[in-house]
Amino acid sequence: MSHGFLTDIVLLLxxxxxxxPMFKRIGLGSVxxxxxxxxxxxxxxxxxxxxxxxxxxxxxxxxVFLLFIIGLELEPKRLWAWRMPIFGMxxxxxxxxxxxxxxxxxxxxxxxxxxxxxxxxxxxxxxAIATQILRERNLLNTKGGSSAFSILxxxxxxxxxxxxxxxxxxxxxxxxxxxSPWIILLVIAGIMLAGRIVLRHALRIVAGxxxxxxFTAMSLLVVVGMAALMEELGVSMxxxxxxxxxxxxxxxxxxxxEMDIEPFKGIxxxxxxxxxxxxxxxxxxxxxxxxxxGIVASLLLIKLVVHFAxxxxxxxxxxxxxxxxxxxxxxGEFAFVLLGSAQVMKMIDPEQTALLSASVALSMASTPLLLxxxxxxxxxxxxxxxxxxxxxxxxxxxxxxxxxxxxxxxGQIIGRMLYANxxxxxxxxxxxxxxxxxxxxxxxxxxGDATRLDLLEAAGAATAKVLVVAVDDQEDSxxxxxxxxxxxxxxxxxSRARNVGHVxxxxxxxxxxxxxxxxxxxxxxxxxxxxxIGWEPYSAVRASNKFREHNxxxxxxxxxxxxxxxxxxxxxxxxxxxLENMFNGERETLKSNxxxxxxxxxx
Amino acid sequence: MKIxxxxxxxxxxxxxxxxxSRSNRAVVEAxxxxxxxxxxxxxxxxxxxxxxxxxERDLLAAHDTIVVQHPFYWYAMPSLMRHWVSEVLQPGWAYxxxxxxxxDKNFLVSMTVGGPEDSYSAQGYNRFPMETFLAPWNQTAHLxxxxxxxxxxxxxxxxxxxxxxxxxxxxxxxxxxxxxxxSAQ
Numbered sequence: 001m002s003h004g005f006l007t008d009i010v011l012l013l014x015x016x017x018x019x020x021p022m023f024k025r026i027g028l029g030s031v032x033x034x035x036x037x038x039x040x041x042x043x044x045x046x047x048x049x050x051x052x053x054x055x056x057x058x059x060x061x062x063x064v065f066l067l068f069i070i071g072l073e074l075e076p077k078r079l080w081a082w083r084m085p086i087f088g089m090x091x092x093x094x095x096x097x098x099x100x101x102x103x104x105x106x107x108x109x110x111x112x113x114x115x116x117x118x119x120x121x122x123x124x125x126x127x128a129i130a131t132q133i134l135r136e137r138n139l140l141n142t143k144g145g146s147s148a149f150s151i152l153x154x155x156x157x158x159x160x161x162x163x164x165x166x167x168x169x170x171x172x173x174x175x176x177x178x179x180s181p182w183i184i185l186l187v188i189a190g191i192m193l194a195g196r197i198v199l200r201h202a203l204r205i206v207a208g209x210x211x212x213x214x215f216t217a218m219s220l221l222v223v224v225g226m227a228a229l230m231e232e233l234g235v236s237m238x239x240x241x242x243x244x245x246x247x248x249x250x251x252x253x254x255x256x257x258e259m260d261i262e263p264f265k266g267i268x269x270x271x272x273x274x275x276x277x278x279x280x281x282x283x284x285x286x287x288x289x290x291x292x293x294g295i296v297a298s299l300l301l302i303k304l305v306v307h308f309a310x311x312x313x314x315x316x317x318x319x320x321x322x323x324x325x326x327x328x329x330x331x332g333e334f335a336f337v338l339l340g341s342a343q344v345m346k347m348i349d350p351e352q353t354a355l356l357s358a359s360v361a362l363s364m365a366s367t368p369l370l371l372x373x374x375x376x377x378x379x380x381x382x383x384x385x386x387x388x389x390x391x392x393x394x395x396x397x398x399x400x401x402x403x404x405x406x407x408x409x410x411g412q413i414i415g416r417m418l419y420a421n422x423x424x425x426x427x428x429x430x431x432x433x434x435x436x437x438x439x440x441x442x443x444x445x446x447x448g449d450a451t452r453l454d455l456l457e458a459a460g461a462a463t464a465k466v467l468v469v470a471v472d473d474q475e476d477s478x479x480x481x482x483x484x485x486x487x488x489x490x491x492x493x494x495s496r497a498r499n500v501g502h503v504x505x506x507x508x509x510x511x512x513x514x515x516x517x518x519x520x521x522x523x524x525x526x527x528x529x530x531x532x533i534g535w536e537p538y539s540a541v542r543a544s545n546k547f548r549e550h551n552x553x554x555x556x557x558x559x560x561x562x563x564x565x566x567x568x569x570x571x572x573x574x575x576x577x578x579l580e581n582m583f584n585g586e587r588e589t590l591k592s593n594x595x596x597x598x599x600x601x602x603x
Numbered sequence: 604m605k606i607x608x609x610x611x612x613x614x615x616x617x618x619x620x621x622x623x624s625r626s627n628r629a630v631v632e633a634x635x636x637x638x639x640x641x642x643x644x645x646x647x648x649x650x651x652x653x654x655x656x657x658x659e660r661d662l663l664a665a666h667d668t669i670v671v672q673h674p675f676y677w678y679a680m681p682s683l684m685r686h687w688v689s690e691v692l693q694p695g696w697a698y699x700x701x702x703x704x705x706x707d708k709n710f711l712v713s714m715t716v717g718g719p720e721d722s723y724s725a726q727g728y729n730r731f732p733m734e735t736f737l738a739p740w741n742q743t744a745h746l747x748x749x750x751x752x753x754x755x756x757x758x759x760x761x762x763x764x765x766x767x768x769x770x771x772x773x774x775x776x777x778x779x780x781x782x783x784x785x786s787a788q
Contacts, residue, residue, distance in 0.1 A: 545653040 008049050015041055016270050029368040031129055034270050035361075038277020049278065056275045060237065062268030063128045063333070064227045065261050067238040070131055070149070071245015072258050073140070079246060085147045089314055090154020093328075096306050097123035104298060113169040114347040118356065120162050121335035121342075122299055124155045125328035127238060128272055129367050133327060144311065144320030148327040156239040159334055163234070163341070170345035184233045188243065191226075195247045203253050219260040222248070236334075276333065280361040284354045295359040300366060303329045319382050326374055330367045331360040399463040400426040405450035405480055406471030407438070410496045410517055414468055415443065425468070426459050451479040453487060461488045466512075469495040474502045481509055500555060507559045523548060604648075604658055606665050612640040612779060613666035617673040617684035619646050626715040626760040626768055630672055633772025634779060641666070645683050652686060659691040660704070668709040668783055669749070671740070672775075674760070675716040678729075678736050688743065698746045709782050710749040712740050713775050715760040752782055 015037035023033030041048045049055065102119030106112060130152055139145025164181070199222060206218040223241050230240025248254060285292050307325035316324055336357060343353040402418060402425040404411045415425050419441065427443050428450040438445050446459045450471060461467065467484050469477050477495060484491050493511040497503045506514040523544045530540035614634060618627045621644065635642055643662065649655075663669060673680050680688075695702050722729045723736075734741075737754060744751045755778050757763065757771040 545651075549653065549655060 011041055011048050012274055031273055032368040034273030035277040035365050038274035039280050042278025044282035059268055059271035059275045062272035063238050064241040065265035066131055066269055068223045068241035068245040069258055069261055069265055071242040072249050072254055074246055075249050076246055082150050085150035086154050089147055089310055090151045093151050094123045094158050097303055100302050117342045121338040122331050124332035124334045126330050126332040126364055127152045129330055129364055130327045144316050144324035148324050151328055156236045159236050166341055170347050200251055216260040219257045276361055281354050281358045284358045292359055296362045299363055300329055322374055322378050326370045330363045335360045400460050401465045403459055403464045404468040404470055408472055411470035428459055451476050453483055466492045474498050478505055503555060504559050606661050607641050610639050610641040611666055612668040613643055614640055614670045615643045617645045617681050626757055629768035629772045630775050633776050654687055654690045656690050664704055670711045670713055672713040675714050706748040708749045710744040711752045712754040715757045717761045720758040
């Protein structure tokens, strides 16, 4: 029961190092690990950390840094494009959820003013948890992900008037200590206009000093300074940091700043989750397990249903809806602040506060579990379902000759080359972004996972001549090929190969044609190198042709012996010798005049 | 690609658009089912003009009779056929000191020619007899010590009727049978 600050830090770090990897390994995710570590360390657990409040203030910076980094990654242009989800979806989410929760709270006997506070508190989501997941899974580029983030942003903005209105709700005269909203708006506008130029110049001067740690200090100063300024104005610190991030998103120092802030963000965010864990009041939960479970379940149910309906109304694809709903289903950290203030203003009693706070903390812990459920069970089912609903895509089925599975870097070039020659391939891809553009050019698109038999069938695999397997993932590629060979044996298969190991798998399957995705372009580049250093162009081309021929022969030889490891090494050595001989012979031939009579025979 | 072990006639066909050529297809169809004959379509195998010379030499070495079937383009052979000659018939292997791998093999040129036969004379619009244009093949065979056989040529191939094409196909088939002493017929 040490009270030393240093001991606290040691305990926090140790708990983090112990629990986070453990939870990650079990598949429950890092957030839950931090939360559990917090519960165990906190006053309601083993009571190892006596003053969690001291930690709480420092750890809030974790959320600040997180939002700053998100801001850095968002260009103002993109943010502007999100104005509709931010204000449209955001307003609806906050109004509907708080309304429904307030009605429930009223039914359970809370007076209207308290019920409204509880409703608003429940409507907020945890920026820390949701945004962390958004980044981890790279979801900001999806419609569901960006919508969820837009709602989080709106909630951060909505916090301002709610806090201002709280005294009115409590029936108290508003104390005149807050800053007028006009001043806040003015300051933010000023920062938006001047901040960019001022910050850039300041960064350039500091970077000019060529002292790494000073630049790090500058990065920290920008973030913490902005957060402090915003707190002074009574605005959410995280929102301030986000604005600062967006201002620097187009700066040339973006990446340097991001690298500097990232480790601080990681540690402090972990600390933040630990402090949330420490706030979980185990005694309350132990005394009223049924009540707490009931509250958590109803909160989650209301939020999930509302989010699902919103997603539907705003045209988020069926596949993305559950993830979107889960992402912002927990009740956010702002609820602690609201509930605390409400208790101070005597709107709710301490027992109710404890009960609700425990429920909020548990709802946060539910998100990693819901995600686990989504990943393991829901996502595979959805992948199967979306095939039957190809996202409103006009589905033609007039017997295409060519199917292309995977329309990324490789598939696109193939599709375009065929298109240029009057052959419009049918495309199977799971990236909805491509679909609009492709459809404009008359491509037939099947949206979904090409490893599904029914999708291949729907796309016309039974009558097509060729299936081009151009997906990124090696396992998906082989799965598609196995399916095609089993069910559509007439299909000629042309496959992209990631590497030689993948090539061996393709040779095993005896497919029509394979090509390593980087081989031909590298060969072309090496040919250019030879030309650049003075080789005759045709000699360079011949050298690359020889190289290709030799390389492919070697792959087949190695493939034939690859299960026998000792043979493999000797064959590999042999291949090197072969190559050397080939190069020597080739060099001899190339040196000589090809039309002459003094050319030496090749070995 | 594999070297056939029971084949004695290697039938090289060099036409860049074989599917469009009625006459060359007629010849291939007429001979393809001969036992001990391997049809070797150069433009199908080497569309990028990169010839696997090692394989080509092994293939030549494994056969007793070499036939080259091609259209008469600009008074010569199509470019891939010509490229094949340069790449495959290397000194020390096909000719020159130690170059005797083609020695004593039968060599036949089978050609389709668009114009009429009588144009290939001093009086005709093509000004030279066909022997003059065939001299490069003739001397190539000689240099490589192969046995030169009288070429089989279809003139007027552009306007040839179906029965004339069939007839020419049979001529090539009979010529092969006669050359190989009945081993291919």
